[in-house]
Amino acid sequence: MYTEADKNRIRWRSRRGLLELDLVLQRFLAxxxxxxxxxxxxxxxxxxxxxxxxLLDLVDGRTDSDDPRFQSLVVRLRSWQAPGNQQ
Structure with a gap:
C-alpha cells in the first residue's frame, strides 16, 4: 500500500532533467x-x-519496453505528449 508520503516521493522523482520528459510526466501526474x-x-x-x-525514448516511441508491466503505462504516457512531439 502506498502512503501519501510514498506518492509525494514518486511525484518528486517524476521531475526530470529533460524538459520534454518533464512536461509529459507532469501532464500524466496531473x-x-x-x-x-x-x-x-x-x-x-x-x-x-x-x-x-x-525513459524519453520510451515515451517518444523510439524504443519499446520488453517488460509487460510497462507496456500499457508507456502507451498512457505517450498520450500525454504535446501534439507535434510524437514520432
Whole structure:
C-alpha cells in the first residue's frame, strides 16, 4: 500500500532533467496519478528508475519496453505528449 508520503516521493522523482520528459510526466501526474491502481503505481515507480534519455525514448516511441508491466503505462504516457512531439 502506498502512503501519501510514498506518492509525494514518486511525484518528486517524476521531475526530470529533460524538459520534454518533464512536461509529459507532469501532464500524466496531473490527470492520471490519483487514479492509478497499486500495480500500475508500482510499475510507474519502477519506470522512474530508468535514466532520463532511456525513459524519453520510451515515451517518444523510439524504443519499446520488453517488460509487460510497462507496456500499457508507456502507451498512457505517450498520450500525454504535446501534439507535434510524437514520432
Amino acid at each position: 490527470h492520471e496519478f490519483e487514479h492509478l491502481d497499486e500495480a500500475t503505481l508500482a510499475a510507474y515507480d519502477d519506470l522512474l528508475m530508468l535514466p532520463d534519455n532511456d
